[in-house]
Amino acid sequence: MTSRSADAPGTGSAGTGNGPAVSRREFDALFDAVRTWGRWTPADRGAWNRVTADHVRRATAAVRSGVVVPLALPWNTRPGPDNRRAALHHMTDLGDVESPEPSTYKDFIGADYHGKGVTHLDALCHIAYRGRLYDGRPAGDVVGAAGARFGAVSALGPLVTRGVLLDLPAVLGIRWLEPGRAVHAADVTAAERALGVTVGEGDAVLLRSGHVRRRAELGAWDPGTASAGFHVDAVPLLAGRGVALLGGDGDSDVRPSPVEGVHSPVHALAVAAMGVPLLDNLDLEALSAAAAEAGRYEFLLVVAPLKVPGGTGSPVNPVAVL
Amino acid sequence: MTSRSADAPGTGSAGTGNGPAVSRREFDALFDAVRTWGRWTPADRGAWNRVTADHVRRATAAVRSGVVVPLALPWNTRPGPDNRRAALHHMTDLGDVESPEPSTYKDFIGADYHGKGVTHLDALCHIAYRGRLYDGRPAGDVVGAAGARFGAVSALGPLVTRGVLLDLPAVLGIRWLEPGRAVHAADVTAAERALGVTVGEGDAVLLRSGHVRRRAELGAWDPGTASAGFHVDAVPLLAGRGVALLGGDGDSDVRPSPVEGVHSPVHALAVAAMGVPLLDNLDLEALSAAAAEAGRYEFLLVVAPLKVPGGTGSPVNPVAVL
């Protein structure tokens, strides 16, 4: 990988573009450098194996104010540029189907939730690189029309750990990162310093770019085309810290991808190489405000995916407790 | 309501049947006695307003071992006597729809989740008694084909509070309560004494009947016909204690209902009168084992429903932390 200062003119001004460009060969070396295949048992909990009962105890003990902040976007049934496969919500009883008393009101929900419209967790079977899921499992052998036999969300269970908010707009004194802005290792360490928090073993790292605020003010856009997120050059730092989970108000990847021939390189590194599930499409606005008010960017984070056997992830409503 | 000792022969032996029978007039008096309409702002969070930041702090501070126990049943796509509206799980990408690299694996999930097959939360708009939702809102005015404008799950948000497990089979030294066995106020207080825990303001009370163990050993049955759960005579005690949430491995109601003309009387009292959401169809087997091992029947409970605007509830995977 070329150094950041080598950013070609035209890929954006230094620090605001998605570069530097990364060749496929560089990417593959990076993939090998961060991968943890063979390290964990059970393998399909991946990096969540890092979160021991000790981590859980410390994370719960670190609660201060008791303020609870949910991180999910509203279930979105309207299609749009960031909601290509709109979620379903159908009322199935309006007090007139099941006999009263009492009368009952029921609904059906459904979603093809991967994408940009639904807050969700990616399980380890969601991503394969060069045909292999995390731990080197051949995707073609273990995922079929009935679901995944390795790396399913049902194998993950819930996560209770310390969360850290990397609130880049707060650090930079701006309203949001523009779509396409890459977040680099230096941004992470600068944020740690500015926010008074250090990412450590077993942590859930949530990257706020201000996506939801920008959408509220300027309207929706297609995050597949342009989105703020991590450049792959930030991944070795996060890997070295032993993170358990990455999340964000985007999907962790800067887009357009700076990596030749790889549309979602952070997905490939985190999920397939490191066994780190991802939380996509969070609403981090209220958490940003609460953290600023508390002057504290760490909190208890609870992520409780639905237990879908063979599932590739789950819609979730992660909960931060400050 | 007649006294418990008045159990008519034929409704089962004392303590093991669903009685005593309750007349509609008695039920209505009970409804009025426990209702808290007009008490909370915002009204559609109902009894969750009882859970203050102080409760949250105390609940998190009470974590001891850091053992995390998820409470959801597996997402069940097979119909059966306790799964009349089977959930959907469809793979929508098997690495061959979105272009690699990386290749992606995706799925669709869907469920008409009220019923007996899916672990879920009932929001306040789920139940109306005599045409009124909690807080006296006329159901016909506020619930329509687009969802609920009062009492929706999106108005609840997540719950973080102390959970208490009323593990009746553990108290009674049996494997499970037989379907149709009512749990009375005296059973609750006896369980408190035996388990060394006292239900208090803002608590989430989880009633274990051993349903999931019985199902595993004897096979599925129709819980609409016979199910262990609270008799309405236990509700004043729970109301007096100021509970925020009731849950169980059934759906909280003993069935058949002992109340004349009311199929789900505990639903009516909890949800519509008291503003207490319900957690239905929990798997409490692992929590029972963990609590027994810890010798402690209280824990941090986190319930994080999906944020469905207008939704009547949500599939959830509640998390206990001991």
Add this chain to the structure above:
Amino acid sequence: MTSRSADAPGTGSAGTGNGPAVSRREFDALFDAVRTWGRWTPADRGAWNRVTADHVRRATAAVRSGVVVPLALPWNTRPGPDNRRAALHHMTDLGDVESPEPSTYKDFIGADYHGKGVTHLDALCHIAYRGRLYDGRPAGDVVGAAGARFGAVSALGPLVTRGVLLDLPAVLGIRWLEPGRAVHAADVTAAERALGVTVGEGDAVLLRSGHVRRRAELGAWDPGTASAGFHVDAVPLLAGRGVALLGGDGDSDVRPSPVEGVHSPVHALAVAAMGVPLLDNLDLEALSAAAAEAGRYEFLLVVAPLKVPGGTGSPVNPVAVL
């Protein structure tokens, strides 16, 4: 209703706009003039009662070439301005779920098919005017969350009758009618003369505006905003002819609606007043070409809705046989 020549400047040049404007009072008089409530048994087959076995025999006997033309759009799973609630198509077996041999390939389809994206039939319970369905049935009494007890698609069954194509672009020597262009009674009679066909009792009248061709050449637009279709002043003529079915490559209504306070006046007249089901979103391009080649604008039409008890309509693939 004011005469057509009274078209206000600004609503478009004569013959090309959606006018003349129609007051609510005029519309209500028109509704009463064309309604056939109380006329048919069974009432919920409405105007399909006009199609007797004699009509069926004549329609089949009139087949000449044996050329078969399907009229459905492709099932559209991509959202767009004319596909707000995209249809679902999920593969559920890829030869790996059910045991071989043989191996089986299966799929799930789903659609909230009313709208502009799916070719579908509107049953009589789809539309109520002033609270009443066809035959004066109060909609609130007969339609609920479990479906319709009057006017359901399951009560219609299939339709086999003579179809007539009113191919307006062919008549006018243009590629398509611009969205917003109203089709009047005079257009219908002019088309009859030009195409050598006369609409009669029990006929299915299909109006081609060239919508599908325009969409192919210029891209999709929102037909809810602008669409070519019948002005209400064409309805008395069609009612007088005793049509059984109206259909088109739009949804029969010109949009914007020329009627004060009524967004879909032809729907209200046809479905609710006359008991005439509608076929929306047809692809009439191949039929136009086949009819032109044959020099004949009548054909056997078969519409076979799915038998959904209580359903408000059905996705269909109507078949024309020339």
Add this chain to the structure above:
Amino acid sequence: MTSRSADAPGTGSAGTGNGPAVSRREFDALFDAVRTWGRWTPADRGAWNRVTADHVRRATAAVRSGVVVPLALPWNTRPGPDNRRAALHHMTDLGDVESPEPSTYKDFIGADYHGKGVTHLDALCHIAYRGRLYDGRPAGDVVGAAGARFGAVSALGPLVTRGVLLDLPAVLGIRWLEPGRAVHAADVTAAERALGVTVGEGDAVLLRSGHVRRRAELGAWDPGTASAGFHVDAVPLLAGRGVALLGGDGDSDVRPSPVEGVHSPVHALAVAAMGVPLLDNLDLEALSAAAAEAGRYEFLLVVAPLKVPGGTGSPVNPVAVL
């Protein structure tokens, strides 16, 4: 294949069991004998290429009474032994979502329609034998999570042809064939004689076993376990006659399968070898009555599958016109 008289005692009395047993080697020889790979262009319309405009003309001209009989079962949303994946039907507008006037009533339908509960058409991509679809296409190459690129229902279009009802109970003077009863070539020719009809090139052959009547009188059972249908020894006759479509009130296969290691041998022969789509789960009761009354077992048949690109079939409501 051993002769029918060699039926082992225990597999049922001659003519009433599912035998004779067929070895895999015999089956493979039969597969090769009837296959028509390489014969048709376009290949993925398979045997529907046999139905020329001449056939269509003759079929329509043969209509006598004009009696129209739909052949679909009701859309079934209740799970049961013959409805493992219940269909969905959700009301999505009850006059309160889209603004009046008029008020609109809408619904969502969905189904994983292959199985025993939904009347449907099997397209050519539905079945692969030894990894190959019709015309020898490797299933793994042409079917994926996005659907089928060969043999999809969208490639079939509608079928308009002569239908022939093989009404076995009418021929045999019984109410129904017992589940597990095989229908042999001799039964077909006997039925032709008794019913005065001869199956020919391009015909749709509908086999009535009386399944729907039996279900109405005795209740539902699992047709995967026991079902009346064709024995593979009837297939060469049907192949020789050049049929275009096979259908029935079961799924054409006698079950249990008489063929070693092949669960659906008639599916394999018809769909994969001969390119003959299948119509499963028809309701043939009304057609039986109408044919008996008319004294005529041939009719116009119209099958109009939804145009699902890549789809493996479609729910349908086939229409017979006598």
